[in-house]
Each structure stands twice: as C-alpha cells, then as structure tokens.
Amino acid sequence: MAGAQEKKPAEAGESLVEARGVTVRFGDQTVLEDVSLHVERGETLVIIGESGCGKTVLMKTLIGLIAPTEGRVVFGGKRLDKMGEKELSQLRTRVGYVFQNAALFDSLTVADNVAFPLVEHGRANRETAYQQAIERLSAVGLPPSVMAKRPAELSGGMRKRVGLARALIVEPELLLYDEPTTGLDPIMSDVINELITRTCESSRQQGAAVTSVIVTHDMRSVLKLADRIVMLYPHTRLEPGEPQVIFEGTPDEIEASDDPRVSQFVRGEAGERLDEMRAEANA
Numbered sequence: 583m584a585g586a587q588e589k590k591p592a593e594a595g596e597s598l599v600e601a602r603g604v605t606v607r608f609g610d611q612t613v614l615e616d617v618s619l620h621v622e623r624g625e626t627l628v629i630i631g632e633s634g635c636g637k638t639v640l641m642k643t644l645i646g647l648i649a650p651t652e653g654r655v656v657f658g659g660k661r662l663d664k665m666g667e668k669e670l671s672q673l674r675t676r677v678g679y680v681f682q683n684a685a686l687f688d689s690l691t692v693a694d695n696v697a698f699p700l701v702e703h704g705r706a707n708r709e710t711a712y713q714q715a716i717e718r719l720s721a722v723g724l725p726p727s728v729m730a731k732r733p734a735e736l737s738g739g740m741r742k743r744v745g746l747a748r749a750l751i752v753e754p755e756l757l758l759y760d761e762p763t764t765g766l767d768p769i770m771s772d773v774i775n776e777l778i779t780r781t782c783e784s785s786r787q788q789g790a791a792v793t794s795v796i797v798t799h800d801m802r803s804v805l806k807l808a809d810r811i812v813m814l815y816p817h818t819r820l821e822p823g824e825p826q827v828i829f830e831g832t833p834d835e836i837e838a839s840d841d842p843r844v845s846q847f848v849r850g851e852a853g854e855r856l857d858e859m860r861a862e863a864n865a
C-alpha cells in the first residue's frame with residue numbers, strides 16, 4: 583500500500599485511452615451499459631468486480647478487440663471506430679497483452695513464443711528476436727534451461743512469466759494484464775506482482791512510463807499495484823438507471839468505502855450471494 587501511494591503517474595491528467603458511454607451486447611445479453619472510464623498515461627488502473635461482470639470485455643474493448651455496440655473508445659486522441667484495420671493493427675503493436683491463461687503457442691518452444699511478436703511485427707530477424715527473448719526470460723527469473731521447452735512442460739507460474747516476457751518484448755506503451763495471478767500460490771502471486779511493479783518502475787526510470795490496466799479479483803494485488811481502481815457491477819444485478827461503475831478511487835478510498843457492494847468484495851464475503859445465485863438458477 584505504501585508503495586501504491588508513493589507512485590505518481592508520469593503525466594497525470596492526460597488520458598492514453600478512454601471509454602465513453604460504452605455499451606456491449608452479445609445477442610440479447612447486455613454485458614456493459616453506458617460505461618465511461620479513462621486511463622491516464624503512466625498510471626496503473628485496476629479493474630475489479632465479480633466474475634462475469636464484464637471486466638475482460640471492457641479491457642478488450644479498450645484496444646478494439648471488441649467493438650462497442652454503442653459509445654466509443656478514444657486511444658491516443660483518436661477514435662478506434664474511425665481507424666482502419668491497418669491503423670488498428672499498428673496500434674496493437676503498442677500494446678502488450680498478458681492473457682488470463684498465458685495463451686502461449688503449444689507447438690513453439692518457450693523462447694520462440696517470446697520472440698514471436700518481434701518477428702511477427704517485422705521488428706527483428708529470428709536470431710536477434712531469439713537473443714532478446716533470452717534476455718526477457720532471464721529478467722522474469724526463468725533459467726536458460728526452459729528456453730527449449732514447450733509451454734505444456736512448465737508450471738502455471740512459469741507460463742505466466744513467459745506470457746509476461748512475451749508482452750514486454752515489444753516494449754509496449756500500454757500493458758494489459760488479465761488476471762495475472764489467478765491460479766497461483768500466494769508466493770508466486772507475489773512474484774508476479776513484484777514483476778509488474780518493477781516493470782512500471784523501470785519504465786518510469788527510463789522516462790517512458792508504461793501505462794497498465796490490470797483485471798483481477800485478487801485484493802492483495804489490487805492494493806499492491808493500483809494507482810486507481812474501478813469496480814464494475816454485473817449489469818443483471820443493477821437497478822434501472824444505476825451506473826455500472828460502482829467505485830472509482832484509490833486503494834485507501836476503497837478500503838474506506840461504505841458501499842456494502844464494494845466493502846463485501848474487498849473483504850471477500852459471500853453475504854447473500856449464494857442464496858441469490860440459487861434463486862437466479864431456479865428462476
């Protein structure tokens with residue numbers, strides 16, 4: 583927490599990406615309704631909320647992997663819906679995505695997985711990319727012995743670190759993390775959090791502070807990493823007219839929140855949820 587308070591966004595107030603009145607529907611299911619948020623350059627924004635409330639959908643919408651049904655997304659001052667496929671794919675080269683399940687290619691070695699984005703974007707030949715992959719893997723604490731292995735031969739914590747190395751190799755301006763610690767033991771979770779913190783710090787020291795958006799349920803990660811937190815509430819459980827973003831603020835503010843929906847989540851208490859879920863399942 584102290585660490586989170588000391589951190590300062592590089593250019594506070596300037597948005598890198600903004601969602602403005604975003605609604606996302608899949609068929610007749612509304613996942614997001616009229617959601618607005620901004621991500622400031624250089625900050626670490628953490629998106630929390632219960633499973634299925636639309637956190638991943640929101641994160642994918644921010645980089646144009648999902649197009650909003652209504653509303654718009656503005657990235658670096660430009661509307662995504664006005665960009666062509668070429669411009670969108672160029673924009674995505676500025677983004678590193680650490681997927682929930684690491685999303686590695688099983689048929690490639692660990693080193694080739696990490697080198698892949700550089701080769702794919704034509705930013706390095708295979709040999710140079712491979713050398714850089716080795717450096718990135720060593721920076722996340724993976725020994726040379728894993729380079730030639732296949733992802734399936736690694737533990738979950740190792741795969742997450744490979745996924746992080748692959749996202750970092752393009753030196754992104756925006757890093758998106760989808761549940762980076764899910765499924766890991768507390769020590770390995772903290773290792774991942776420490777790597778995320780160090781990535782932010784070293785980018786700041788180099789004068790090009792990375793902007794990070796992290797989706798997580800893990801309150802330890804939230805309190806350790808967040809400059810700012812946004813909490814989403816499931817659309818199905820909102821009263822008509824209620825906003826879907828039910829909290830926006832700092833780690834200190836969320837701990838002091840008197841909204842029972844927020845404090846219940848922060849404390850990890852089920853409250854009436856089991857009975858509500860049974861009622862929903864029987865409806």
Ligand SMILES: Nc1ncnc2c1ncn2[C@@H]1O[C@H](COP(=O)(O)OP(=O)(O)OP(=O)(O)O)[C@@H](O)[C@H]1O
Pocket residue numbers: 608613631632633634635636637638639640
């Ligand atoms: N491409 C898609 N097509 C149809 N429905 C989708 C699609 N992507 C997500 N959904 C639905 O949108 C809802 C929100 O999904 P999302 O993955 O954003 O939730 P989440 O808050 O990230 O959940 P979790 O914490 O469990 O990962 C879910 O009901 C999901 O089934």
